[in-house]
Amino acid sequence: MRAAIGAAPEDPVLLSVGGLVERKDPLLLIEALPRLRARHPRLRLVLVGPVVEPDYAARLHETAARLGLAEAVVFAGEQRNPHPWFAAADILVFASRLEGFGTVVPEGMAHGLPVVVRHLPGVNDDFVLEGRTGFLFRDEDGFAAATLRLLDDPPLRRRIGAAARRLARERFGMRGIAARYLQIYGLADRMIRLPVAGLPETGLGCTASVVDARFHAPAPPPPGPPLLLTTVDAEEAFDWSRPFSRETVDVRAMAAQHLAHRVFERHGVVPVYLADWPIVSQAHGRAPLREMLRDGLCDVGAQLHPWVNPPFFEQVSEHASYVGNLPAALEYEKARRLTEAIGEHLGVTPRIYRTGRFGAGRRTGDILKRLGYLVDSSVSVCWPPEGADWQPGRWTVSARPHWIDRERTLLEVPASAGLVGRLGPRHGQRLAPLVFHPLAQRLAVSAALSRLGLLERIRLSPEGITIEEAKRLVRHMLAEGQRVFVLTYHSPSLVPGNTPYTRTADDVRRFLAWLDEFYAFFREEAGGRPATWQEVRFGPQAAVPMPEPVAAG
Template sequence: MPPHASAATPNAGGGIGPPPSNARIVFPADSPPQLLVFIDAEEEFDWSKFAPDQTSVRNIAEQHRAQRVLERFGCVPTYLVDYPVAAQPEGRGPLRGLLADGRCQIGAQLHPWVTPPFVHPNITLSQTFAGNLAPELERAKLANLTAMIDEGFGVKPFAYRAGRYGFGPNTAGLLRSLGYRLDVSVLAGADFRRGGGPCFRGFGVAPYWLDADRELLEIPLTSDYVGGLSRCGDSLYALADSRLGRAVRIPAVLARTGLLNRVRLSPEGQSCREAMALTLALLARGVRLFSVSYHSSSLLPGGNPYVPTGREVDRLIGWLAEYLEFFLTVVGGRTVTPTEIHRQVQRLDSP
């Protein structure tokens, strides 16, 4: 396989462009489907505000409810912990026990607004995306987060997610310099430019190398289109999701009619039926690696907009059980960890 160019190439808008085709990883057609589970382990906060004093982590004590379901299916999830979780006993305590027993892995998630150093007294919406920060400030925050995880958990985090999917043109280099080997910041097909964030249209769901040395691997969150118009999903959805399109609810109309629906593999905001349909559609397109993700605050009633009451928490836990049963039995897949996948891809991609 030819050497890989860096996929963290700045585009004209100051963000990053889609990976070059020779950076993408293709699994053999006869390889079994594999599933990763990532949990954004973070504080409960008002999602309409970003303030450094919103650091409550009561939700972490509730993770045992979903953890039991995951373990029933042999799944070892990765908790992507942010600074408030790593820095407070109430946050790191419940996860340390899981880590010590080999029942989870610990990664990192950077929320700039609650991670020191605090340079801007009033953080702007654009600055909530870590990739928009000055390189020296992004590095300082990432280094402080990494050190706090090492101190709080006794491990060097292997995997990273930028909060709000805020991967920027300097992020890959910073991750490599701090010893990370996996990034999961890309939400395939999403466009956050309205808030000053990145655009991931055209990225696809296949993993790819972020560096020419093939050390830092990107695994996009599983998100794609289903429906009769899915082949032109990115271009059509861009029109439907415009200001005018949203005003007349075109995305909702397309989804209801079965023509085009953008689905994320998550129990938050997606039905299990939608997740299953996406999985089957991607399998038919040759995809063999999938990732489920959700927020830790979704295990606490009122912890975020997805779970205003305990009923939604119960629904989320039921979703996990139903989807894992489907993936392991109907699909014939297996669950894996980030470190396992990284080793697999390195062997697969060896010259």
Template sequence: MTKGRVLHVLKYYRPNFTGEGVFLERSSAVMQELAPGVEHDLLVTHTTRPAEPAAACTTLRRVIYLSAQRSSETRRQMALVWWFLRNLHRYDTVHYRTHADWYFLTCLLAAVTRRRLVLSATLDDSVPVLVSHYRPELRGLAKRGFRLFDAFVSISPKLFQQNREAGIGADRCHLVSCGITLPAGEPGGREALRSSLGIAPEDPVLLFVGGLCERKDPRFLIDALPGILARHPRTKLILVGPPLEADYVRGMEQAVATARLGHAVIFAGERMDPHPWFEAADILVFASRLEGFGTVVPEAMAHGLPVVVRHLPGVNDDFVLDGETGYLFNDAPRFLSAVCDLAGDPDLRKRIGTAGRALATARFGMRQVAARYLSIYGMAARPTAVEDAETRLGCTASITDPRFHAATRPAAGPTPLLLTTVDAEEAFDWSGSFSRNACDVSSMKSQHLAHRVFERHGVMPLYMADYPVATQDAGRAPLLELLQGRLCEVGAQMHPWVTPPFLERVDESNSYAGNLPVSLELAKARCLTEALADAFGETPKIYRTGRYGVGPRTADVLKALGYEADSSLAPCWPPPGRRNAPSAWASSPTPYWTDRDKTLMEIPVSAALVGRLHRQGEALAPMVFHKWPRQVPVAGAMSRLGLLERIRLTPEGMTIPEAKRLVRHMLAEGHRVFALTYHSPSLEPGNTPYVRNLAQRDRFLDWLDEFYTFFREEIGGRNGSWRDVRFGNAQGGAV
């Protein structure tokens, strides 16, 4: 697997809106799919550090703001050089997405240390234009400074030609248009959004997407609207984008008021995801006077929208083919004619939109653009594991990255809530290697033994069923009987080695679904979800990654498949690749939202570091729970001394006194939601290390009985469902 680290440098980033920043977020997501070993960091030089971290993209490993407050150009330059001196050794490639170092000092440092240097031209910043901004006596030095770069990326033919005319060799000059990636549309999304805005199905909707500023010229669209309304009086104009220039926006609002267009103009504001607005529209109208590329135009085309855009020679006229894939205009009459023709002719809209979609998807797919960037960085993309199609995944949620987390609401009352989850799975040799042939699910017939205990204590367990259970009658039938009797709930559990498609090598690393290529993780999760829906008549809404092997995009996968909750996190039990990182031991067993939109909730398995040194546990745990030789029982000694132990709420390998210590510790720390878990094969002796014979199975069931009694009678808790946590029915979290 190709490994490396790329530093992207931008002047402005969130909360400041920039098209290049948005493109970086989208392209880094696809680059991560093509080359999982390549990490991407972003250094922001001009936007000051916000109070809240910029949690917009999970595939940007770090977003570093150079300064916490505004500073002079000289001080900013000094800070930039100092940062490079301390951190440049971490990176293989530095990509200046804007010319952020006018003195070339950091460029020189990168060149001297043999880092690959890339410079993008995205608006009016080709090399000859940049050189012209220097004083005449310095232009010779500036030209020599630009020779430090190994590659120049131009996003439009105009910028590419300008760079070539500046004498940049063909081997260093690259034309790479901005790529587009479209999420899967929500069924009925168009109708729902239009209805929420009071727009009838037959009303023609014009859409503008972009920053509200003079350069983009959305005021032109408002001024032209009366002429359109004269012929099509039900037309609506929607303006989606942030107000970048306050005075300009006030002028737009005044123009709307003066012309009495309030009924026809909708200011929708900035939208993190503009795609639903494309789906709701009929025509994209774009009057920008200066663009490096204008990504919203091919995005709209990919959505099947006809486009009417201002002609920018060398920028948009090689893909907006007038009268074929859209319309170009240079003046108001031509704009008015094109929009009115489209507004009144649905068949024309369909013909132009279909041709535009074919061109945009063929030329500007993000997958091919991301592969080009990786090639420019000198980092090869891996061969694709699944069909060469876009995953359409977002990159806005994470199970393990706290930048993206949002707290749930405090519990509605003091009553502790206990969830019981069972990993319903095949039996396999826990001490041997993984095998696709190990699919015995006969232990599912023994689950009724635990239900005798559940019935006494009012427990409705959640069975996290995997693919072999869902697709074999021996696994499916007992669970279906319990489900029909309303004695359980069913969720999904991923064991990748027994879940198709089978495209990966079967080994220890690939037994963790999060280690798989994202496209393959998505394909397997989709297959599992569909198998469970077929088996049990309803689509599962809660998920668990087997072996607690979450990956950087697992939350994005689950959101794409419509899951509402996940239980893949086992605090204090990090997977092998993260065991030595202190941050991996810092996760909390309290439920939390994995995204700022609060659509996917994480409900961790209950586990914690307990003991007199638990406050220092984050730092001590990697050493204490290291895989020491048997002759060095560090963890055992720390536990016996009452200093530090890690306990998980399970009858597998944990004693009742340990479980009680864990619950009391968590209560003292303010936790009110508890999740107990075990594996279904443990109810059939010989399947797991925890139950080797009938006597051990009896003790296993007694453990459950004693724990439920303790939780109810000593703790004053109650049993409940994951839905109580997710939707706020007494122990909450729902928005």
């Protein structure tokens, strides 16, 4: 940007941000420029802001031309994102005569710029500290003197800019502002009392969201036959009826995954294991995965269980088991460490992600973009997480793949589920929050509607779902135009007693038989085939060689 305005690396650049209006007084800055350029002839002044008063803006252009400053004064116009200009500048100058607060000044300070601003008593004199974070002026002579002091002394500029940045972050950082608002309203006792301040600022921005539909856009269905992804939540075994514990990290069930791979081999399935921290960090968990990866039998993504994934700043609880309930800095740091651990221990960079318990939050999408993920599968269609603060009753979310960022780089591929029955197509989304409310379920309302074929919710999983229910779901979703299906289960289910779905060895055999029958149904009746997440994300050209189905026997 400096090169674009003709400024060499050593040429000083002044920046003023604000509308071209008389009360902001950018005219003073232009009229003082010849005095500054007498000592610094390569000096540039950049004015960023919209034309608010056309006659006044024309006067600014005329003055610059009359003073021979046409090339030295850059009218950058309105910028929706002015922050790159802060990064390109050396000093922020601000001559406004009337401000309610003047946000641009602490913004410039937060960028590490020393500031030279008109003194507005009671507005800016408690954070523009004379000679420490910047300088205050009252007239053109004062402006010129303060600016020349900074222009003549680059070490002073750097020292004052660093101090300005520290003050801006301490005084105007969002965490501190939020804390003060809570105190004003008498809610200080409800603050999340975590030592999260020890984590760095995320700087995530806000361009993606798993849970906010305003960021979403439909993705075109992949061409060809219906596609089936098989995702396995590769995780530790724990008692689902007991409170969460950081000590429950048994991953020995990974050694039993070969049982499912006998079925996968028959049907040409290459599953993606969504591995969490206990799996990746322990030899019993990662060794089977490394062997399958080496032989091309699987892919690996990430799954985050916050209660067993460092860093551990939060108290273990039901609420904190949904990672989206945690502060964004903590959610980011947990996801970052998991991502790096997968790369370190398994030699692959995960690009598909799922939050444990389907607990995505408001910032999960931005976190995934920052970490380079391409696909998320954290949406539980028809099963809104009961402990998630931000999405009670999210029954209207689409089961179809959809973009969750404005740049369309991050694809949501929900775990397949749907509302099936005669009431489903027209009334399902309206009735579901009532029918499947915990109280209604205790009264057997949902069971009665299911038996009558009126309304039932089914997810595509061998866990707690009969094979006939799964087939009914697929037929329903195909009729609705669905072309991508996601089957999912938990890795501990292949060992008896680990999950509610496989209490005995016979349960495990029935579990495997369910998979065998479903894959045959999906190929023979639904006309589909197994696929990878890469095919869904990038199209058929991204397909990896899939093993050919083999005859049973």
